[in-house]
Structure formats: structure tokens, C-alpha cells
Amino acid sequence: MAAPRNARALARETLTREILDAARARLATDGPSALSLRAVARDVGMVSSAVYRYFPSRDALLTALLVECYDGLGAAVEDAEAAVARDDLEGRWLAACRALRSWCVARPGDFALLYGTPVPGYAAPRDTVEPATRVVRVLVRIAGDAWAAGRGPVPEPVGADDATVLVADARAYVAERGLVGPDAPTESVVRTLIAWTTLFGTVSFELFGHLERTVGDRASWFDAVALRVGADLGVVGRAADPGSGAP
Amino acid sequence: MAAPRNARALARETLTREILDAARARLATDGPSALSLRAVARDVGMVSSAVYRYFPSRDALLTALLVECYDGLGAAVEDAEAAVARDDLEGRWLAACRALRSWCVARPGDFALLYGTPVPGYAAPRDTVEPATRVVRVLVRIAGDAWAAGRGPVPEPVGADDATVLVADARAYVAERGLVGPDAPTESVVRTLIAWTTLFGTVSFELFGHLERTVGDRASWFDAVALRVGADLGVVGRAADPGSGAP
DNA sequence: TGTACATCAGTGAACGCGCGTTCACTGATGTAC
């Protein structure tokens, strides 16, 4: 499988990288749906038809970008979380959350590709779904460890329907990978998915301009959000624990 | 100020509507950033240059759409909330949340315009900010009424920084309109903003494909989320109240 | 080591298409006397 590293292969590697980097730079200025092969070609100093030696179509380039960006974000979050001592649940949670925001804020074009309006007429193929789940899997792992350590989510609201069937797919997906023990309660899964949604919702509101004139320092605001959704989940300490369902 | 209702004025009104409706239909298929004056003109059976009698530029059309959509969503949420008895806080909250989702899910193109990737090269003018705040103002009002009725948010996490300065802008904006008494605590404002973010984050994840193979019935999932953020805020009952700061 | 052939990267022209915006025009509607 190792490709021969002769002059041709090396040049191909370098130019593929240059095309991807130029395309990612374009995302930030033109937006994902206006990504243009011709503009990218111009940026790397090629004639537009030459790009077809590297990517068979604009859609293929989009797919490569999607995979690369999901993997970059996933790796950033995984690495930040892995650098914290295993028993420091709150530290792991905050590190993961902050890495998530930092990556996105530093790469607004990439963020728009991943979490903004889908590109009309483009359907992401299967290859993108596994990389897309790396972030939420980190969050799930921390929540699972918290549960195992006797720290659970806040109790569900009175009168709420049983959510077990709602999150059955998520639980099955995650259980296949051995991330959550079968004993973690539905409410923990629900709160993890809500935290995941809230974290990306907060970044989306920040980058898409909905926090203008609403919150001040955006990094501190994100921390405040991360702490609260972490507390609701049980990975961050709460002032007065109402006696959750944790063992 | 009342325009004369002669044949010309009536035709102008009708055609302006037709252009706006055709443009909103286009949003759903082509995406906001690919909105094209020529395509809209074709859809209403006009020659492209005729549209310039109604909107001086593509950007002006975008602005009109933004205002119309924010107002439509805002009115839908306000009306749903106003239809519930004032003392039924939980009912008002759920009605507002559900109206929010229903409006968006029925109009994915409009949602993408309002909360998706901003259109590159277009800067929304001042006229759009007031309509943009109608939804969050409804949420703030319910939270304020809950506080006045002695129901407050869950306690903030231990070790959290004081968030007062973070949300000072939001509080000032909302206080100007008499929506929150000066006694509502910072934590209530923080939790309201988080709820607002989470609700739109949930819709965004649903419409942009991030809940695929993760949660089942989307309407029930949204309800589950709305109940929980409502409970965190104090507008929905909690199983065991840890004794919040409510009076 | 040298030669013959195969592979591949990059070129430049072309295809057919769509875009926002301007402009001089025609013909209908509205207004002042």
C-alpha cells in the first residue's frame, strides 16, 4: 500500500496538499457553496483543467475537504482531552470544549463547511460520517467515565416522556465502539447530545453573527456555557446536588 | 403615508409579493448564497431587468427577505406563546419552542437564510437587527415571569466565573424594552441565552443533517430538549429542586 | 548503461451555461388643467 516515493509521487503529494489548502482558504472568503475549482486552480498557479489530475470533480474536492476538516477538528479535540489526567473529569471536559471552539474560531471557513448550510446539490458520501462523529464520541466518553465514577446528570424534568427510544440509535452506535457501558442511563445520553448541540450552537451563533451586541467576550461566554452543560451532565461540580440517579 | 390604491399601486404590491415568494422558494433549493435575481425573475415570468423596478439590487432583495423571515418567525413564536394562559409558564414555554421549530422545519430555505452560513459579500444592514431579536425576547419574557413567580434557574456550577459582565449587553438591550426587571439574576439571563442557543442549535442540527442516525423522531427529540432547557431555567418543573436563588 | 515504450502532469482552447447590472425603448397608467 505504501506508494513509491519517486519524484512524481512526491510532487503529487505536495500539489494535492496545496490544492486542499488553497480550497480551505477559499472557503473562508467565498463560502462553501461558492467553492470554485477555477479559483482554487488560479490560487495554486495551475490552469483549471490541471486540477482534474488530482480531483475528478468539484464534488470530490468537497468530499476530501469535509473528511480532512472533520478529522482535523476531531483530532484537535481528542488530543486536548487526552492531555488531561484521566481522573480530572472537569479538566477533560473543559479541555475538549475549548479545543472545539478554538479550532472552529481559527477556521471559520472550515466551520461553515462542516456545520453551516449544506452545499446545495452536493450529497456527502458515506466516507464522511465516521470522521464527523469524532467530537461527540469524546464527549460521550467523558460522560461515561463520569457516570462510572458516580456522577450523573441532573434529574429529568417532571412530566417528560421516556426518551429511551429517541436516543436508541445514538446509544447503539456508541455501544458498538464500547464507549458507553450498557448501564449508563438514558438521561446521561440525552444530556450529552444536548451538550454537543449547545456547544456547536454557541460556536455557530458566535461565527454567524448572532451574539453581536448580546454577549461580550466570546471565549469567556463559551466557557460559561461549557461549564453549565457540563454541570447538567455531571462532569462539572454543582453547588447543591439534588440527588441524581447516579449510583 | 397610506399609498393610493390605484391599479398601479395594487399591481406593484402583488408583484412585490410574488417576487419575495419566488425568492423564498428559491432559497430552499439553491441555498441563500446562490440566490439569483435572474432565476427569481424567470420564476415570476418577468425579464430579469424588470425586477430592478422592485428591488434596486440583489442585496436589497436579500435584506427584504431577511426582515420578512425574521418577522415571520418572530410573529409565529409570539402568537403561539400569547395563546396560552399567562400563569401557565410551562405551557407558554413549550408553545413558544414548538412554534419556533415548526416554522423552521416548514421553511428550511428561510431557516438557512436566517441561521445558516451568512451570504459571502453581503452585510445585513441595521433594519434586520430588531426583527432578529423577536424570538429571544419572547423567551426572556417567560423567564422573567418565572422569576417573578418565584421560580429560578438551577444554581451555577461551582467555580464558575461571575458572568454578570458577559451578559451586560443582553441585559441592557432587554431592560430598555422593560422585559426583565432589574432584579432578575445574572444566572437567569445566562440560562435564557443558553436555552435560545440550544433551541436553534437543535433545529440547525436537524435541518443540516447532523442528527442522521442519531435521534429518531425529531419532533419528540426537540420537545425533550425544550423541556430540559426550560427546567434548567426554572420555567418547567424539576423533580427535586436544589433550592435555587429564587425569592 | 542505454534505448524504446508507457505513464502521467500540465496546457490551452473550447463547449454551453449562468450571473448582476445598465440602457434606450415602448406602451400603459395617472394627473393637471
Add this chain to the structure above:
DNA sequence: TGTACATCAGTGAACGCGCGTTCACTGATGTAC
């Protein structure tokens, strides 16, 4: 009520631009003998 003029909606051609993709080609790199 009728006439003269002003206003306005819509037309069609044109401007200069960009797009994705195909194709026959040149020339460099790699491989087999």
C-alpha cells in the same frame, strides 16, 4: 369629459464576467529489457 403631459412597468439587447468539464496536445518522468 377631454386633452396634454408626466410617470412608471416592463422589454430586449448588451456589457463583462465566472463557472464545471472535456479534449487533443506536448513534454517530462518512470519502467522493462
